[in-house]
Amino acid sequence: MKSSLRAKRMARNHRRMQQNSKLNLVSLMDIFTILVFFLMVNSGDVEVLQSDKNIKLPDSVAEQKPDLSLLIKISETDVIVQGRSVASVADILNSDQDAIAGLTKELEYLAERKPLLTDQEKQQGRSVTIMGDQNIPYTLLKRVMSTCAQADYRDISLAVNALPKMDEQAFIEANSSTTVEEG
Numbered sequence: 001m002k003s004s005l006r007a008k009r010m011a012r013n014h015r016r017m018q019q020n021s022k023l024n025l026v027s028l029m030d031i032f033t034i035l036v037f038f039l040m041v042n043s044g045d046v047e048v049l050q051s052d053k054n055i056k057l058p059d060s061v062a063e064q065k066p067d068l069s070l071l072i073k074i075s076e077t078d079v080i081v082q083g084r085s086v087a088s089v090a091d092i093l094n095s096d097q098d099a100i101a102g103l104t105k106e107l108e109y110l111a112e113r114k115p116l117l118t119d120q121e122k123q124q125g126r127s128v129t130i131m132g133d134q135n136i137p138y139t140l141l142k143r144v145m146s147t148c149a150q151a152d153y154r155d156i157s158l159a160v161n162a163l164p165k166m167d168e169q170a171f172i173e174a175n176s177s178t179t180v181e182e183g
Helices: 005-018 025-043 089-094 101-113 119-124 138-150 168-182
Strands: 070-074 078-081 084-088 127-132 155-158
Touching (some): 078 089, 084 089, 127 138
Parallel strands (some): 070 127
Antiparallel strands (some): 078 084
């Protein structure tokens, strides 16, 4: 029996629909390969310090990126070195000493764990980044910095929130207008 053209076409379509579909992975692999290289190239440009919800950093127009160094966090209640609380802010402010005993002990311990110094560290001292809340008293920050310097951590950086690029005069005017409105 002779089939019509329509019947042949329908039979051909039914056979084709019965086959398992094939997924073309070549294009998908190409896209992921390009994406991996793109992310590898662009991931090294961003350096962000771990933020702490208890610490609100001051704003600044600083353009220098933070170095990966020892991190000291100063919250409203504690001084924390590498995630470990070493002193209470209340005890530090009530003390008459410039050096903070718990911080000195921790810095000396960390210095012993890495005894070899690079030439830059011999000249400038070990590097440390201080991440302090914007509302901490200056005397507390001064004591922390003094303690770091006494323990040979003289290359001190302060962590800040980087604002979009603006000139210094605009930054000063913006901050002076907010302080006048608050007072």
